[in-house]
Amino acid sequence: MAPILCSSMPEIKVGHIDDIQELRRARPTMVPERYIRDNSERPTRARLPDSLQIPIIDMSKMIWENDVQFHHELAKLATACEEWGFFQVINHGIDTHKLEDMEEVAREFFDLPLEEKEKYPMKPGTIQGYGHAFVFSEDQKLDWCNMLALGVEPPFIRDSKLWPTNPSHFSETLDKYSVEIRKLCHILLRLIARSLRRVEENVFNDMFGTAVQAVRMNYYPPCPRPDLVLGLSPHSDGSALTVLQQETDTVGLQILKDGAWVPVHPIQNALVINIGDTIEVLTNGKYKSVEHRAITNKKKDRLSLVTFYAPSYDVELGPLPEFVDENRPCMYRKYNHGDYSRHYVTNRLEGKKTLEFAKIAEQL
Ligand SMILES: O=C(O)CCC(=O)C(=O)O
Numbered sequence: 501m502a503p504i505l506c507s508s509m510p511e512i513k514v515g516h517i518d519d520i521q522e523l524r525r526a527r528p529t530m531v532p533e534r535y536i537r538d539n540s541e542r543p544t545r546a547r548l549p550d551s552l553q554i555p556i557i558d559m560s561k562m563i564w565e566n567d568v569q570f571h572h573e574l575a576k577l578a579t580a581c582e583e584w585g586f587f588q589v590i591n592h593g594i595d596t597h598k599l600e601d602m603e604e605v606a607r608e609f610f611d612l613p614l615e616e617k618e619k620y621p622m623k624p625g626t627i628q629g630y631g632h633a634f635v636f637s638e639d640q641k642l643d644w645c646n647m648l649a650l651g652v653e654p655p656f657i658r659d660s661k662l663w664p665t666n667p668s669h670f671s672e673t674l675d676k677y678s679v680e681i682r683k684l685c686h687i688l689l690r691l692i693a694r695s696l697r698r699v700e701e702n703v704f705n706d707m708f709g710t711a712v713q714a715v716r717m718n719y720y721p722p723c724p725r726p727d728l729v730l731g732l733s734p735h736s737d738g739s740a741l742t743v744l745q746q747e748t749d750t751v752g753l754q755i756l757k758d759g760a761w762v763p764v765h766p767i768q769n770a771l772v773i774n775i776g777d778t779i780e781v782l783t784n785g786k787y788k789s790v791e792h793r794a795i796t797n798k799k800k801d802r803l804s805l806v807t808f809y810a811p812s813y814d815v816e817l818g819p820l821p822e823f824v825d826e827n828r829p830c831m832y833r834k835y836n837h838g839d840y841s842r843h844y845v846t847n848r849l850e851g852k853k854t855l856e857f858a859k860i861a862e863q864l
């Protein structure tokens with residue numbers, strides 16, 4: 501997902517969209533037609549070796565720069581970004597209470613009666629508030645998910661009317677949480693720059709002067725037919741970095757690796773990080789923004805808390821010259837990040853299609 505803009509598109513017709521938690525109340529044995537995916541999109545049970553897991557980066561090994569451990573972990577980070585686009589960080593230094601508190605208020609919010617949650621409506625064509633983002637037509641297949649999405653920083657993207665006042669400590673908890681995640685993003689961006697070797701450690705600094713930070717909370721109720729639906733459609737994120745927190749008792753996130761959907765198994769207190777479209781463009785495709793999706797479970801619900809961290813809207817982006825040479829010709833044109841964000845939020849989630857906005861024609 502991209503950072504959140506309030507791009508209202510009054511002309512779009514999306515038809516009636518059910519609230520999934522309400523739909524579930526009647527304990528249906530089947531799902532409505534609008535959720536049933538075409539065969540090719542349905543979650544198939546992949547026969548993958550359990551050892552096929554996204555890399556795990558131990559941040560406690562990356563404190564002392566002169567240490568052998570530091571360089572070993574940095575090399576792992578480089579491989580993770582190049583080959584997977586995803587990794588989990590452990591020992592990231594964020595107080596686990598802050599993570600748990602956020603999970604708790606988010607759950608409390610989703611457990612509220614619908615009338616209460618509808619006080620913060622996500623209007624069609626916008627992606628802030630409670631509801632369904634990225635729905636633009638009546639015939640579009642829908643995701644088995646309720647969402648609450650909020651712009652956090654800079655202040656002009658924050659729509660305070662959409663910040664829940666119930667639970668009463670929601671905003672305060674989200675603010676505290678967001679400060680911690682932001683600090684983690686700063687550290688990660690520096691480490692990522694360092695792992696690229698060809699650029700200075702502070703190469704990204706100017707782009708993130710008034711960085712955009714947005715949060716999306718995805719709640720996936722249990723689904724009677726998880727084999728037919730998707731929790732969240734395949735997409736790459738329009739951010740620079742995404743930080744995803746998930747509970748440990750359900751698997752739902754899958755990433756596309758060499759043509760197979762690989763599940764991301766949750767690790768206690770770890771955070772899942774992925775490279776977004778911005779870093780793919782800046783590194784001219786060296787570090788990958790990888791397609792991912794969420795599937796549902798028959799018996800269990802699942803909550804994911806997702807922070808998108810992106811450059812200032814006024815920044816002009818394009819591949820850094822250090823990553824363009826005769827072996828790797830320039831794959832992306834220069835563009836304004838605000839324009840890209842607008843493009844992202846006004847199109848449905850469809851694999852890596854949004855990045856075509858930036859691709860140079862002969863690379864399409
Ligand atoms: O819930 C998940 O695991 C995936 C969430 C995600 O990819 C997103 O919100 O962009």
Ligand SMILES: [Fe+2]
Binds near residue numbers: 501735736737742792
């Ligand atoms: Fe995502």
